[in-house]
Amino acid sequence: MMSSPLADRIRPQSLDEVVGQKHILGSDKVLRRIVESGNIPNLIFYGPSGVGKTTVARIIAQAAGKKLFKLNGTTASTADIKDVVAECDTFGGMNGILLYLDEIQYLNKKQQQSLLEFIENGQVTLIASTTENPYFYVYNAILSRSTVFEFKPVDAQDIIPAVMRGFGEMEKELGCAISLEEGVAQHIAQSCGGDVRKAMNAVEMCTLAAPTNETGARVVTMEDALQVSQRSAMKYDRDGDAHYDILSALQKSVRGSDENAALHYLARLLEAGDLLSPCRRLLVMASEDVGLAYPSAVSIVKACVDSALQLGLPEARIPLAQAVILMCTAPKSNSAIVAIDAAMEDVKAGRTGDIPASLKDGHYAGAQKLGRALTYLYPHNYPNHWVAQQYLPDNLKNKVYYCFGENKTEQLAKSYRNSIRNEKGE
Structure with missing residues (x-):
């Protein structure tokens, strides 16, 4: 009678019976x-x-x-x-x-x-x-x-009726009453991670292992439910969609300055035993999403990641949480990635051009005969360590890749740069 799993024995026979x-x-x-x-x-x-x-x-x-x-x-x-x-x-x-x-x-x-x-x-x-x-x-x-x-994971509230149906079916098959301690059904529904089959397996295991009381009823305790369903809510495969979806959600939460969501996704990665992936992603985010708005974030996040890798789990969660909260609450700028991507686009499209002769290497015999570096102006010999000269190839000499972000740090850098150029009539 019970040779097949409970999930198969009570499988829905119509669309109306399907959970979720x-x-x-x-x-x-x-x-x-x-x-x-x-x-x-x-x-x-x-x-x-x-x-x-x-x-x-x-x-x-x-x-x-x-x-x-x-x-x-x-x-x-x-x-x-x-x-x-x-x-x-x-x-x-x-x-x-x-x-x-x-x-x-x-x-x-x-x-x-x-x-x-x-x-x-x-x-x-x-x-x-x-x-x-x-x-x-x-x-x-x-x-x-x-x-x-x-098809999406089923909400816990939708799984609770299925859990109760499962216990009801077990009562019929075993011919005895089943008594549930308060919170058992809710815990099974919550801990199965949206997997109805996993919830039914937990129902069956809890029932079969349950002791009987003086009335002959099987008593399913909260302790039993906890043991059967431990870590069962984790849906994670380092080579599967869940891996990349969680990492994506982590980065987008940091980018969106939502530290609570970011901590949640970090916790999901760490609970699955994945330490390396969040470390690598946090290092990227420090430059991609915080960037020049708070340049020190790179070194702080690197220090947190180094600490995490040396500590290992579970202690690694602490410096990684620090890195996540720091970046979530820091000002944001993507000016660096926008700038390098624009430059890469030109290079990939073949928009390069010859390097100006003044910038070419002049430290070898015969360089002067080829006109290498003859007209180069050494900026450190000029006031404010800056002098006007062309650095880009001729066909790109007016190209602008980097635009200063609106944050305080980049605006200060912009003011400094403009003050130097204004002194030189730029």
Whole structure:
């Protein structure tokens, strides 16, 4: 009776029973209308594990009236795909075939290409699911013939009813009452990280391990729930989308001067045991987002990062938090990255030109005969260590890459520079 996991035993049988995903499965949403129309196109479901991708695909397949085949990208071979395609010419495939392909990202390009002809002419309807960004991992020709729907982690409030349903199902199967200590259902729903399957696994494990009281009821304690679900909320893969999404959120929070959000994303990285990635990103942000508005941030952040790497976790969290808060509360300027990117754009486009002869190396025999550095003016020999002369190539001599930011530090630098040039009639 309980040979399969609880999540499979109580898997929803209709779209109305699916937990979450109202943004695509609500009564007026596109995917819901597509399913109800009966005209199923090629679909790709993208999202984390345990949020309903497989469940929705099965519901669609059952309602499609087509012969259903299931393959998993981790184990499927080209021969398996050819066997499915061969069914198109059989009596059973006369109404079309629906192929549910789980973890499509694990199929290589050749395997994915073998499906093209058949999904294009409609003989095979493809419903594929993936936990990785399909725009990175799915062959472009498959993508262009499919509609992508993103499944999102399920909110804890939406998972609570599913948790209670799970405990109710366990009561029926075990034939005894289940008593929950206060907060158990809420904790399981919160700690599963939006993964309904993980929540159901926690429900099953807590119930099976629960002792019975004097009335014969199984008592699930908060301590049991804590042990079963420890660290389960972490959805993190250093090579996956979550890694880059969290780093992106960290940097954008610092750039937006929101220290609370930045600390949250830093904590997610550190709780997953990733120390190197936030260290590297913080070093970049010190120059890219704080930059010349507070030049000392570079050395302070570098010192914090060095301390973190020497300390290791968990102590590393302290200097890294210091670096994050410092940059969030510091004035911001992106003038440095804007300037270098503008210069790089010219170089990449071939807009370079010959270096002025006065700037070329003159420290070798024969340099003077070539006219190297003959007219160079040594700025330190002039008042204020500045003298007017051309530094850029002729075709770029009036080019401006760097624009002073509006912050106090850069405006002071601008005033100083202008005062020097004004003294020289500039």
